[in-house]
Amino acid sequence: MRRTLISRKASLQALFLVGALTLLLPAAAFAKTEIHFWHAMTGQLGDAVNELVKEFNGSQSEYEVKPLRKGTYPETLTAAIAAYRQKAAPNIVQVFEVGTQTMLLSGAIVPVYQLMKEQDIKVDWKDFIAPVVGYYSKDGNLYSMPFNSSTPILYYNKDAFRKAGLDPAKPPQTWKQVEEYSKKLIASGAAKCGFSTGWPSWTMVENMHAWHDQPFATRRNGFDGLDAQLLINKEFGVKFIGQLAAWQKDNIYSYGGRQGTADPKFVSGECAMYIQSSALIGGFTKGVKFAWGTGQLPFWGPPYHKATSIIGGATLWVMKGKPAAENRGTALFLKFISDTNQQMWWHVTTGYLAISNSAVKNLEAGYHFKRNPDQFTAFAELTQGKVTPNSQGIRLGNFVQIRDVIEGELENIFAGKKTAKQGLDDAVAKSNELLREFAAQNKP
Amino acid sequence: MKRTVFRNRWLPYLLVFPQMAVTLVFFFWPALKSLQLSLYRVSPFGDRMTFVGLDNFTRLFTDAEYYASVVNSFIFAGGVTVIAVAAALGAAALATQRIRGLIAYRTLLLWPYGIAPAVAGIIFLFIFHPAYGILPYFLSFVTSYEFNWLLKGWVAMTLVIVATAWTHFGYNIAFYIAGLLAIPASVLEAADVDGAGPLRRFTAIVFPLVSPITFYLVVLNMVFAFFESFQVIDAVTKGGPGGATEIMVYKLYKDGFIGLNLGSSGAQSVVLMAIVIGLTVLQFRFAEKKVTYS
Numbered sequence: 001m002r003r004t005l006i007s008r009k010a011s012l013q014a015l016f017l018v019g020a021l022t023l024l025l026p027a028a029a030f031a032k033t034e035i036h037f038w039h040a041m042t043g044q045l046g047d048a049v050n051e052l053v054k055e056f057n058g059s060q061s062e063y064e065v066k067p068l069r070k071g072t073y074p075e076t077l078t079a080a081i082a083a084y085r086q087k088a089a090p091n092i093v094q095v096f097e098v099g100t101q102t103m104l105l106s107g108a109i110v111p112v113y114q115l116m117k118e119q120d121i122k123v124d125w126k127d128f129i130a131p132v133v134g135y136y137s138k139d140g141n142l143y144s145m146p147f148n149s150s151t152p153i154l155y156y157n158k159d160a161f162r163k164a165g166l167d168p169a170k171p172p173q174t175w176k177q178v179e180e181y182s183k184k185l186i187a188s189g190a191a192k193c194g195f196s197t198g199w200p201s202w203t204m205v206e207n208m209h210a211w212h213d214q215p216f217a218t219r220r221n222g223f224d225g226l227d228a229q230l231l232i233n234k235e236f237g238v239k240f241i242g243q244l245a246a247w248q249k250d251n252i253y254s255y256g257g258r259q260g261t262a263d264p265k266f267v268s269g270e271c272a273m274y275i276q277s278s279a280l281i282g283g284f285t286k287g288v289k290f291a292w293g294t295g296q297l298p299f300w301g302p303p304y305h306k307a308t309s310i311i312g313g314a315t316l317w318v319m320k321g322k323p324a325a326e327n328r329g330t331a332l333f334l335k336f337i338s339d340t341n342q343q344m345w346w347h348v349t350t351g352y353l354a355i356s357n358s359a360v361k362n363l364e365a366g367y368h369f370k371r372n373p374d375q376f377t378a379f380a381e382l383t384q385g386k387v388t389p390n391s392q393g394i395r396l397g398n399f400v401q402i403r404d405v406i407e408g409e410l411e412n413i414f415a416g417k418k419t420a421k422q423g424l425d426d427a428v429a430k431s432n433e434l435l436r437e438f439a440a441q442n443k444p
Numbered sequence: 445m446k447r448t449v450f451r452n453r454w455l456p457y458l459l460v461f462p463q464m465a466v467t468l469v470f471f472f473w474p475a476l477k478s479l480q481l482s483l484y485r486v487s488p489f490g491d492r493m494t495f496v497g498l499d500n501f502t503r504l505f506t507d508a509e510y511y512a513s514v515v516n517s518f519i520f521a522g523g524v525t526v527i528a529v530a531a532a533l534g535a536a537a538l539a540t541q542r543i544r545g546l547i548a549y550r551t552l553l554l555w556p557y558g559i560a561p562a563v564a565g566i567i568f569l570f571i572f573h574p575a576y577g578i579l580p581y582f583l584s585f586v587t588s589y590e591f592n593w594l595l596k597g598w599v600a601m602t603l604v605i606v607a608t609a610w611t612h613f614g615y616n617i618a619f620y621i622a623g624l625l626a627i628p629a630s631v632l633e634a635a636d637v638d639g640a641g642p643l644r645r646f647t648a649i650v651f652p653l654v655s656p657i658t659f660y661l662v663v664l665n666m667v668f669a670f671f672e673s674f675q676v677i678d679a680v681t682k683g684g685p686g687g688a689t690e691i692m693v694y695k696l697y698k699d700g701f702i703g704l705n706l707g708s709s710g711a712q713s714v715v716l717m718a719i720v721i722g723l724t725v726l727q728f729r730f731a732e733k734k735v736t737y738s
Contacts, residue, residue, distance in 0.1 A: 074702045081704070085490045102704065106489040256575055257594045258684070264576045401703040411686040415595040430509075437705070441487055 032064040035329045036090035039069055040076040040314070041148070044283050048349045056336045063329035073099070073314065074400060080319070084108050089319040091330045094147060096314045098399035100136060101222070103317050104143060105397070105442050110318045110327070112334065113141040119331040123338065127356045131308060131382045135393035136315055144315035145334045148352040150279040151309045152203040153377045154195075154298065158291035160272040163190035171273075171295025175243070178273065178298045182252040185272045193254035194247070195273035196265045200258060201406040202312055203275050205232055208240055210391035211297050211381075213307040220389045222396040226439040230431045232406070233424035236304070242420035245413050255414045258407050277312060278378035281351030294374040296381050307391035309381040313352065344368075353378055397438030402431045475717065481710030488704035500711035509687060510695070510712075514719075516601070517691040521669035523605040524612065529661050531609070532616030533654070537646070539617070540624045550621065557614025561672065565679025568607040593681070597688025600681045604689050608676045612668060616661050623657040624650065663727050670720050692716050 041049045046069055053067045070076040073096040080093040095103055103109055116123050125133070125142060132146045158168035164185045172178045182194020197203050209216045214236045219228040231237075247253035254271055256262025266274035267288055275297065284292065299306055316337075318330055336342060343359035346352060348368065354360055360379065363369060369376040385391070396402060406427045413423035450456045485496045504510045539550050556564070571579050574592045583591060593599035627650060635645045651658075674693050677683060683690035683698060690698075693716060700709025 078701045078704075081489055102488055106487070107491050108489045255595060258682070261594075262575065268576065270575070398703060398705075401699075401705075404698070404702070408684070408686045411595065411684060415597070415685065417597075417686065441485055441492070 032062060033325050033329050035063055035065045035092065035326055035333060037065050037067045037092040037094075037316075037333075038076055038080060038090040039067060039094040040071060040073045040096075041094070042069060044286065045148075045279070045350055048282075048346065051349075052337060052342065052346065055342070056333055059336070060332070063332065065329070065333050077102075081108075084319060084321075087321065089321065091322050091326055092316050092318060092333070094314045095144070095317050097135065097312055097393075098396075098403060100144070100315075101395050101397045101399060101438075104138060104395075108320050109143070110320050111138075111141060111143040112145045112318060113143070115318055115327060115331050116335070119328055121331050121335050123335060124356075127358055128338075129353070129355055129357055129360070129383065131387060131392065132311055132353070132355045134387070135311055135395075144317045145338060146355045147314060147316045147337065148279065148346075148350065149311045149313040149315075149355060150277040150352055151311050151378045151381055152199070152207050152275055152297060153278045153381065154295040155266060155274040155276065155280070155284065156293055156295060157191065157266070157269060157272040158293050160185055160190040160269065160290070164188040164272075168291070168293070171293060172298055173295065174301050175298045176301070179247065179252055182247075182273070183250075186251060191269065191272035192251065193265070193271040194252040195275065196254045196256045196262045196271040197274070198256075198260045198262050198276035199312070200255070200410050201403040204241070204244065204410070205237070205406055206394060207297065207309050209236065210307060210310045212236060212300060212304040213388050213390050214304070215390045216394050217396060221392070221394045223393070226397060226435070226442065228396060228435060230402075230428045230435075233421065233428045237424050238420050240300075241410065241413060241424060245416070245420055248414050255411070278353070278375075279313065279351050281374055282349060294377045296377055306385050307388045308383070308385040310391060310393055311353070311382065347375070351375060351378075353382070396435060397442065398434040401434050405430045405434070475713075478710045478713045481706050482714050484707050484710075486706040488706075496707070500707045501715075503708065504711055504715065509690075512687060513690050513692050513695040516687075516689065517670060517693075519601065520605060520608075520673065520689075520691050521666050523601075524609045524669040524673070525662055525665040527605065527609040528612045528616050528665050529658065532613055532620050532661070533658070535613075536617050536620030536624050537650070539621055553617050554614045556610055557612070557618075559611060561608065561611045561675035562679045564607055564611045565676040568603065568676075569680050572603055593685070595685055597685055600685055600689045604673075604676055604680055607680065608669065608673050611676070612665060616665070619657050619661060620654065623654040627653050659727070659731050662731070663724060666723060666727075667720055670716065670723075692719075 037053070039046075039049055049067055053065045057064050068090075070079045073094075076093065077095055077099050080089060080095075083089045089108070113125065128142070128146065132149050133142060136142060136144050136146060154171055156171045161168040161181075164181075165188065166181055166184060172181050178195060185191040185194055206216055208214075209232065214234070215221060215231045217228045217230050219225045222228040244253050248255060254262075254265060256265045256271075260276070260280075262271075262274070263276070263280070265271045266276075267284075269290060278294075281294070297309060316334065318327075318334075322330070337346070338356065340356060340358045340362060343354040343356050344363055347354035347359065347363065354363060369379075409418070409423040409427040412418045412426075413420050418426070482500050483495060483497060485494045485499070486492070535553055539546065539553060543549075559567075569577070571577050572591075572593070574580050574590070574594055580591060590596075591599050593603050631649060631653075632645055635649055640648065670691075671693055673691065674697060677689055677691065677694050678697075681689045683694050692712065696709050696712040696716065699705045699712065
């Protein structure tokens with residue numbers, strides 16, 4: 001038998017290899033599957049997202065969710081689309097409500113109900129609150145996981161009210177009262193303007209129509225077909241926007257720009273009242289120096305009857321084409337954030353709505369709403385009235401551009417360049433064109 | 445004229461290759477892709493591409509908003525070019541005198557060019573915003589007229605023109621200072637002896653002698669105002685109010701990246717490229733005749 005001498009060099013190499021493998025193998029066994037989560041939350045909300053993710057990551061050892069703020073909502077969506085085309089999409093992407101139709105018809109997503117079924121994870125779909133579920137479901141199944149839903153409410157400056165001789169515990173409930181209070185506030189010098197608004201199309205056009213049970217578009221606000229047309233230039237729209245334009249002249253209403261650019265008007269005390277997302281509660285609690293309160297959206301009164309407001313905010317969509325191991329992690333994370341405890345924590349921290357009835361019940365049982373009545377305003381708007389076909393939501397293609405068109409025409413109207421009727425007619429004409437384009441693009 | 449001669453046949457191509465590669469990959473390839481996209485109707489996620497020929501272009505040319513954006517672009521580019529070039533020439537004329545602190549003045553005049561246009565936009569936002577800007581606050585003590593550019597289109601346009609001109613001003617002034625310093629003092633002295641006042645010296649001698657620089661800067665500023673100005677508009681007005689500051693390059697971005705209509709965006713970028721090429725050719729053909737090269 002021939003004896004094979006193992007040289008010293010060879011044995012050292014073998015030792016090194018074994019040693020390296022011993023060190024690497026456990027690491028490989030412990031490597032967590034990464035779940036990439038792209039979102040658009042910033043500031044205090046961004047911190048809350050990171051907290052939530054840290055909780056999940058700490059609660060189990062198989063998956064690690066990596067949150068990444070990609071920019072604003074449109075920027076995040078664009079980034080996700082670009083990544084998807086490069087086959088490098090994230091697992092979860094947060095898309096705002098106006099992107100719903102685009103996502104539904106994209107062929108790039110895995111519906112949430114399907115994901116949970118595939119992963120055999122039980123979710124009580126019936127527990128979610130109706131207005132939120134209705135917005136994001138198709139044929140009774142939920143396609144994206146509601147995450148941060150809000151609705152516009154009225155914020156008001158209690159200190160200014162006191163100075164103007166108004167009862168700080170009573171926010172205005174009708175638009176006539178808003179006008180009356182504004183006049184008193186301006187006359188007494190308590191404020192320079194009565195009220196301002198954020199996200200003008202969402203608050204003043206979409207929500208006002210829903211709140212007063214008026215249709216925003218045909219085909220049940222677009223839910224029933226891609227051939228919808230806008231109805232915002234009818235009697236109610238023209239009357240309401242015309243009134244806003246008239247108020248703009250007396251500083252009862254002061255237009256402050258799109259999205260949240262008018263926030264400083266309220267925070268600085270320039271305007272005593274402000275209509276914006278309920279999601280601002282968290283930020284206002286930390287940053288506003290004066291006493292403030294909230295109230296439900298003002299209502300015209302007869303001949304209109306009240307329905308409910310519409311939700312805004314965003315949901316989490318699951319992207320297609322990811323490996324099965326990652327899909328499991330995605331499903332577990334979505335289950336985690338929709339659990340009652342997480343819902344309650346998220347609501348209390350951010351002011352966004354808790355989306356399950358159990359969470360709301362628990363919050364009520366803990367007297368949370370009694371101690372923080374402002375946080376109940378949003379719920380009240382969504383659940384106290386009756387949901388009608390006009391108030392269950394809006395589902396339109398090219399909705400981002402449509403909002404842009406509407407807001408552009410609103411600016412023309414408030415600047416006095418067009419009358420309310422002219423501006424709204426133009427907005428409807430341009431928007432209908434955009435809807436036709438979308439329908440053509442998505443012909444089955 | 446000196447000519448550089450390379451011993452090695454391949455060396456010059458090798459040296460030019462990196463720049464050509466970058467230009468091809470980052471400029472020509474996307475331009476060709478844009479050209480291709482402009483002939484299609486593309487779904488946002490790219491899974492559906494239908495050939496529609498010139499449909500995107502016909503939609504553009506029948507859209508009143510598109511014409512408005514073209515007009516806005518010309519107003520904007522014209523405003524920026526005139527202000528940036530004229531102000532730079534004036535400031536350069538002042539900055540080439542024998543005065544104390546000359547170096548300090550010149551440095552300060554050049555600094556704004558180092559600021560990214562987006563940052564300049566934010567600075568102007570903080571100065572001019574109707575809700576939280578300092579200037580409207582002080583103006584409110586002087587006049588009751590509201591320069592509210594969130595509602596008044598012409599105020600918004602003036603604001604972005606001034607902000608963009610301010611950022612590009614430094615670039616122009618650097619060239620002008622060099623140009624003015626290159627004018628031989630003897631020529632100006634001779635004119636002075638002949639009895640020409642400062643204005644006449646300027647129009648008859650200085651201006652013609654810096655005309656090559658003026659020509660170059662006008663072309664460059666125009667192109668810059670058509671393309672690079674996106675940053676200021678995005679930071680300040682986002683095309684508002686009501687589309688008053690929506691220039692072609694901004695509309696292209698909005699339709700493509702926010703509206704997710706890539707076909708229309710591609711068509712718009714093709715038209716924009718054609719316009720700017722046309723402008724540059726026109727300028728070279730007509731204005732260059734008036735330029736006196738020494």
